[in-house]
Amino acid sequence: METMERLAQLGLYPTKDTLPFWEALLAGSLVACQCANCGRFRQPPSGFCPGCQHSAVRWQRLDGAGTIYSFTWARHGFTPDLRDRVPYAIALVELDDAPGIRLIANILDAEEGQVAIGAKVVADHRNAADARIDFVLSGTADA
Amino acid sequence: MSACDDAGIAVTDVDGFAFYRGGVDAGLLAQTLGIDEITFCASLSGAGGGSAGSLGLAAAAIQSGMATVVACPMAFQQIGTRFGAAYARDGVGGGPLYNHASPEDDYLRPADLVAPAQMFGLIAQRHMHKYGTTREAFAEVAITFRDNARKTPGSLMTKPMTREDYFNARMISDPICLFDCCVESEGAGVVLVTSLERARDLRKTPVEVLASVHGGEGDWGQGIMWLNMPDEIFSSSGHRGIAKRMYERAGIKPADVDVAMIYDHFAPMVLLQLEDYGFCAIGESNDFVLDGNIRMDGAIPVNPNGGQLSNGYLIGFSLVTEAVRQVRGEGANQVAGAEVALVTGGPAALPVSGSLLRAVR
Numbered sequence A: 001m002e003t004m005e006r007l008a009q010l011g012l013y014p015t016k017d018t019l020p021f022w023e024a025l026l027a028g029s030l031v032a033c034q035c036a037n038c039g040r041f042r043q044p045p046s047g048f049c050p051g052c053q054h055s056a057v058r059w060q061r062l063d064g065a066g067t068i069y070s071f072t073w074a075r076h077g078f079t080p081d082l083r084d085r086v087p088y089a090i091a092l093v094e095l096d097d098a099p100g101i102r103l104i105a106n107i108l109d110a111e112e113g114q115v116a117i118g119a120k121v122v123a124d125h126r127n128a129a130d131a132r133i134d135f136v137l138s139g140t141a142d143a
Numbered sequence B: 001m002s003a004c005d006d007a008g009i010a011v012t013d014v015d016g017f018a019f020y021r022g023g024v025d026a027g028l029l030a031q032t033l034g035i036d037e038i039t040f041c042a043s044l045s046g047a048g049g050g051s052a053g054s055l056g057l058a059a060a061a062i063q064s065g066m067a068t069v070v071a072c073p074m075a076f077q078q079i080g081t082r083f084g085a086a087y088a089r090d091g092v093g094g095g096p097l098y099n100h101a102s103p104e105d106d107y108l109r110p111a112d113l114v115a116p117a118q119m120f121g122l123i124a125q126r127h128m129h130k131y132g133t134t135r136e137a138f139a140e141v142a143i144t145f146r147d148n149a150r151k152t153p154g155s156l157m158t159k160p161m162t163r164e165d166y167f168n169a170r171m172i173s174d175p176i177c178l179f180d181c182c183v184e185s186e187g188a189g190v191v192l193v194t195s196l197e198r199a200r201d202l203r204k205t206p207v208e209v210l211a212s213v214h215g216g217e218g219d220w221g222q223g224i225m226w227l228n229m230p231d232e233i234f235s236s237s238g239h240r241g242i243a244k245r246m247y248e249r250a251g252i253k254p255a256d257v258d259v260a261m262i263y264d265h266f267a268p269m270v271l272l273q274l275e276d277y278g279f280c281a282i283g284e285s286n287d288f289v290l291d292g293n294i295r296m297d298g299a300i301p302v303n304p305n306g307g308q309l310s311n312g313y314l315i316g317f318s319l320v321t322e323a324v325r326q327v328r329g330e331g332a333n334q335v336a337g338a339e340v341a342l343v344t345g346g347p348a349a350l351p352v353s354g355s356l357l358r359a360v361r
């Protein structure tokens, strides 16, 4: 219950299907929702597999390594609280341990030009208590 | 009222309404207009994706006999947080598309992904990476539509735009700059749908709904709010499935279309729809556009009224009304000899929609 309250403070309202993800995130780790029948990953987590229509789930713990699938630099502060934050990098990150899904994340500590499609990244949990989904660069983009 | 005058139909003859994106309150309309009895009232789910699809609901009602004259009205007024920050959690009760209770939307927040411009930036960036698409092509879209808007009375953006102006504009969310974004505005529009038999007796050239389809592929799903679409369709507009179905139902090909009203909330998405609607091959819209094909004298003139980038943004409906004008030959910036028009709904969460209209002369 404390977890739900903490998440609600952050504007997050999980269900039983998504709660394990957020619990893991707050504790400083990433997990992915996987079909226990066919092995397909799905994001966001849900109680139903779109591949085989089974409802059994297993949670795969991820080591946090991934690759940038696409990205954008948010430069316009659309809301008052984001005006102090821009520019920041938003990326879709594909995970080595959970092929087929992407997380919507920020890339921290990156210079312009370093964030690129294909760049290797790794999860960073310095802001775990705020349920942020962050990564940092761990290598350069494949040519 | 002016739509009824235009058609020569008494407003009290309207017995049906078809909407999208929540629509307009049908009870309020009926009591305000003094309509005896409403026999059909339906709305497409979703948001701007359905803008070209309410015509299809109306046509279905006419064909099934559920109604005789269906009005498709759209009115748009902006209150509180604007559409640009549609998915933000602050502002007056959150942005207009902010869903407090959706566990799926939770995944947008931990990265401060709040704006459609950012979401479409992610899609456009992938398209550039995959196919070598350039900002030069986005500039061509923005400049072409600005030129068209300047020839259309009532356009909001009428200052000439040069290539230099475009590249000097500030970046909003890479690769989307200020001039890639539509001009948020307010307004209203309405289209009346009735049987072809009845339409022939009315004041204006009847316009036939050749096909009006909506829906889309499950692999596109919530699209920009999901961002987990398979790679094959990630850098698309989400319209490929409905485009194919629309042409099949109409029995025509892309080459038969004379003018295209393409939903342009963001310039890059015009390129992706040109691909999905078959005007060029997948991945080839960059060169197609840079070859001048979407200009007034090109292979497929697009948005002769200046579109939502420069004429005004009515969540797609100004494109529908302009499609009707163009096939009637009444456009302020008219495509010569236009008989068949395509109009598309927004590349958005499903349902997306597309319609083909043809003048009956």
Ligand SMILES: [Zn+2]
Binding pocket: A035, A036, A037, A038, A039, A040, A049, A050, A051, A052, A053, A054
């Ligand atoms: Zn499965």
